[in-house]
Amino acid sequence: MRVGKIVLLVLIVILVYCPDIWAIPIRVGIMDNNFASLYHPYVQVRAQGQVLVHDVQNGQTHTFDQVVAFHPSDQGIHIMTDSHNVLLGPQLAVSPSQDLKLQLTSLTRGGAASFNPAYRGILEIALIDSSKLQLINQVDIEEYLYGVLPSEMPVSWPMEALKAQAIASRTYVLRAMLEKTNTLQGYHLDDSLSWQMYNNRIEDPLAIAAVDQTQGLVMLDASTRQIIQAFFHSTSSGVTVMACEVWGSSGEFFPSDHIPYLQSQSILKTPLVYDLTCEDGVKLFLKDSAVVAYDQDSPWYRWQITLSRQELENIINANLAMRYQLQPEFVSTLGKDGTFYSKPIPFSGIGTLVDIEVIHRGAGGNIIMLQISGTTGIYRIGKELNIRLLIRPSKIFSGGEDIVITRSDSPVVNHSILPSATVVMEKEHNSEHELETVQFFGGGNGHGVGMSQWGARGMALDGYNHLQILERFYRGIEFVDVNKVFKERQ
Numbered sequence: 393m394r395v396g397k398i399v400l401l402v403l404i405v406i407l408v409y410c411p412d413i414w415a416i417p418i419r420v421g422i423m424d425n426n427f428a429s430l431y432h433p434y435v436q437v438r439a440q441g442q443v444l445v446h447d448v449q450n451g452q453t454h455t456f457d458q459v460v461a462f463h464p465s466d467q468g469i470h471i472m473t474d475s476h477n478v479l480l481g482p483q484l485a486v487s488p489s490q491d492l493k494l495q496l497t498s499l500t501r502g503g504a505a506s507f508n509p510a511y512r513g514i515l516e517i518a519l520i521d522s523s524k525l526q527l528i529n530q531v532d533i534e535e536y537l538y539g540v541l542p543s544e545m546p547v548s549w550p551m552e553a554l555k556a557q558a559i560a561s562r563t564y565v566l567r568a569m570l571e572k573t574n575t576l577q578g579y580h581l582d583d584s585l586s587w588q589m590y591n592n593r594i595e596d597p598l599a600i601a602a603v604d605q606t607q608g609l610v611m612l613d614a615s616t617r618q619i620i621q622a623f624f625h626s627t628s629s630g631v632t633v634m635a636c637e638v639w640g641s642s643g644e645f646f647p648s649d650h651i652p653y654l655q656s657q658s659i660l661k662t663p664l665v666y667d668l669t670c671e672d673g674v675k676l677f678l679k680d681s682a683v684v685a686y687d688q689d690s691p692w693y694r695w696q697i698t699l700s701r702q703e704l705e706n707i708i709n710a711n712l713a714m715r716y717q718l719q720p721e722f723v724s725t726l727g728k729d730g731t732f733y734s735k736p737i738p739f740s741g742i743g744t745l746v747d748i749e750v751i752h753r754g755a756g757g758n759i760i761m762l763q764i765s766g767t768t769g770i771y772r773i774g775k776e777l778n779i780r781l782l783i784r785p786s787k788i789f790s791g792g793e794d795i796v797i798t799r800s801d802s803p804v805v806n807h808s809i810l811p812s813a814t815v816v817m818e819k820e821h822n823s824e825h826e827l828e829t830v831q832f833f834g835g836g837n838g839h840g841v842g843m844s845q846w847g848a849r850g851m852a853l854d855g856y857n858h859l860q861i862l863e864r865f866y867r868g869i870e871f872v873d874v875n876k877v878f879k880e881r882q
Contacts, residue, residue, distance in 0.1 A: 417513060418536045418565060420590055421582035422527040425500055430582060431524040435462040435517055436498040438508075442489035445471060449481030455489065459497070462486075466522045482519035496527075501592045509591040512538070518578070528579050534603055536590065537561055541599035543589035544624075545845055550852035553845075554602035556861040559871070560843050561588055562603075563610040563622035566874070570619060606858070608875030613653055614868045620653050622866065623842035627692040629678065629814040629835025630685030631668060632657045632865065633756030638776045638813075638839050646722070646774065647760065653866045656756035659847045660685045668757035671750060675816045677757065678833045686850030691801040692811055692837035693846070701745055701827045703790040708764060708782060709741030710789040712771065715778045722778050726770040742766025745827060748817065758813040758840055776839055780810040783832075812836040842866065 424432050436459065437443060443460045446453045456473050462484070463470040471478040488494055493510035500506045513531030520526050529536075537558060541547075545557045565588070568581045583590035611620045623635065635654035640646025658664045661684045667673035677683060678694065687693050699707070716723040716737050724732035744767045751761040751772060762779050764771045773782055785795045786806040797804040797811065815834035822828045836844075843865040851861045859871065 417530045418533050418569060418581075419516075419579040420529045420531065420536065421577065421579035422496070422499070422511075422515075422529055423582055423584050427584040430526060430577075431520055432498065432527055433524060434464070434498060435496070435515075435525050435527055436460065437462075437486060437515065438495040438497050439488040440490070440492050443494070444487050444489055445480065446485040446487075447480045448483040448485060454478065454480070460486075461498075462517050462525060464519050464523050464525050469517065469519050469525070484517045486515045486517060487513075502594075503592075507594060509539075509594075511591065512536075516578075526578070529583075533562065533565060534607060536565065537603045538595050538600050539591040540565075540588055541602060542594065542596045543592040545848075547596040547598045549849045551598065551602060552852040552856065552858045552861065553848040554599060555606050555858035556843065556848045556852070557624070557845065558599075558602045558606045559609050559611065559858065559862060560622045560624050562606070562608075563620060564588060564624075566610055567619045567621055608873040609871055610874055611653075611862065611866060611869045612872055614870045615652065617870075620866060620869060621651070621842075623654065623839070624845060624865075625836075625838030625840055625842065626844070627687050627690040627812075627837040627846045628659060628685070628840055628844040629757060629812065630658070630660050630683055630687055630693070631664065631677075631756045631814075632659065632842065632844060633754050633758045633776075633814070633840035635841045637754035637756075637758065637760055638841055640775065647754075653868050654841055655867060656754070657865060657867065659687065659844060659851075659864060669753050669755060671753075671816060674753065674757045674814070675818075675833070678814070678816055678835050686847040686854070687836070687844050689850060690837070690846035691799045693800065693835065695797050695799045695811055695834050697785050697795065697797050697832040697834070699785070699790070699795065699830050699832070700792075701829065703792055703795065704748070704783070704830055705742070705745035705766075706791050707784055707786075707789040708745065708766075711782050711784055712741060712764070712773070713737040715773060715782055719775070719778060722774040724772045726772075732772050737771070738768045740768055742771060743768040747827060748819075748830060750817075756814065756840060757835075759815065776813040779813050783810045784808060785810065810834070812838060812840060814840060 421430050423430055438459050443456045444453055461472040468479050468481050469484060471480055493512055494515055495508050495510040497508045501509045511529050512535040513529055516528040516530060518526045540561045541558055581587035611622055613620050634656045635651045636648045640648040666677040720734045725735050726732055742764055747765040749763050750759050751763045754760050759779050762773045773779055787794050794805050797807055811834055814836050815832050818831045820829045848861045
């Protein structure tokens with residue numbers, strides 16, 4: 393599809409969701425260092441000019457020079473500068489005196505290349521339980537995307553891939569605003585991987601250009617005229633997976649209802665000749681070096697892990713009970729009557745690992761149900777994330793030597809999660825038919841739903857434009873400029 397006529401139904405749907413959605417700034421919860429918590433022990437900001445602090449409780453605005461620190465207390469929020477120590481109310485709105493950014497000097501982002509992030513818009517600071525502060529960035533959606541794009545996709549990638557990412561990210565955040573998932577917490581989404589990364593890399597002119605050149609463009613489901621759920625991930629195996637076979641709210645509703653625009657899509661450069669719903673087909677697919685995809689330049693396109701029985705057993709025992717506690721409906725135990733039902737994992741875990749096997753796969757080759765046989769029982773684990781957080785290839789869980797994931801470039805050591813659920817196993821047994829080692833052959837990195845970012849890069853390098861890239865990943869979509877919709881209403 394191409395950007396075309398904005399039909400009345402589009403306008404109706406947007407108005408029904410929220411009449412003034414495009415006039416409302418996005419509210420982003422800012423997490424602390426390492427994205428460990430939404431609460432901060434203190435906050436310190438720096439501005440090139442003066443800092444304006446508006447006390448919501450009494451309506452007064454105070455002006456301070458450049459560097460201001462905010463500390464929680466029983467009485468309110470203490471404001472500290474080189475020349476001031478002021479007690480204000482429990483809710484503050486902080487902005488620069490000029491049309492610039494506020495640098496958050498109490499926070500670091502960027503990993504090894506650490507820096508103090510700077511924010512456009514307003515920083516809202518709220519006192520929580522007299523001992524910590526909640527920080528929310530209220531910012532225009534397009535300016536929010538300036539901070540998202542370089543954090544989600546390398547700015548060295550082709551402009552058409554960056555523009556595709558800009559539209560996907562804009563669609564994603566607008567859908568989040570419409571659903572208002574976290575409004576009870578005061579924000580629409582946070583700045584972590586749980587949503588989409590924001591200000592984890594410094595703004596860049598190329599990323600800003602990609603946002604500006606696609607300003608207002610979002611994707612709609614052509615059949616319903618609703619804003620789509622524009623999920624994306626790092627790397628596919630060469631085939632994306634169905635959203636309904638990854639997420640579901642309960643055992644009764646998983647796999648969930650099909651989402652027409654989030655189906656399994658081949659992004660191979662050649663026809664897909666393997667049946668990815670069966671073990672042999674997935675094994676041939678993942679081990680066939682002649683399978684050429686737009687993702688193939690990603691270091692995560694193909695990867696391998698080898699674990700001894702003891703390592704795998706320790707990893708499972710370290711994580712299975714937690715998966716049950718968090719999602720008991722997706723962790724079941726074989727009962728005496730031959731049926732599986734949800735029950736607590738024994739204190740001793742699975743005991744000795746006897747076998748591990750795939751019970752069910754999705755259309756894209758992803759594992760939907762994994763079965764673990766141990767001396768204490770037989771257990772089944774469902775859903776992509778549960779499986780990836782069960783087989784965590786790190787010595788933290790194995791209790792032994794470093795665990796190495798081999799890839800097309802440098803290996804990764806002690807990864808915190810199984811890279812993807814599109815994986816097959818080759819098992820070796822000793823002379824007594826006991827499990828000895830398990831080798832995992834995998835493809836891709838992430839949940840596998842929607843747009844593959846590395847796939848978008850490969851398509852852009854092959855001459856696809858940003859709209860063609862998005863149409864490959866999200867089927868049955870249309871593009872609409874929500875700025876035009878909003879202007880037509882005024």
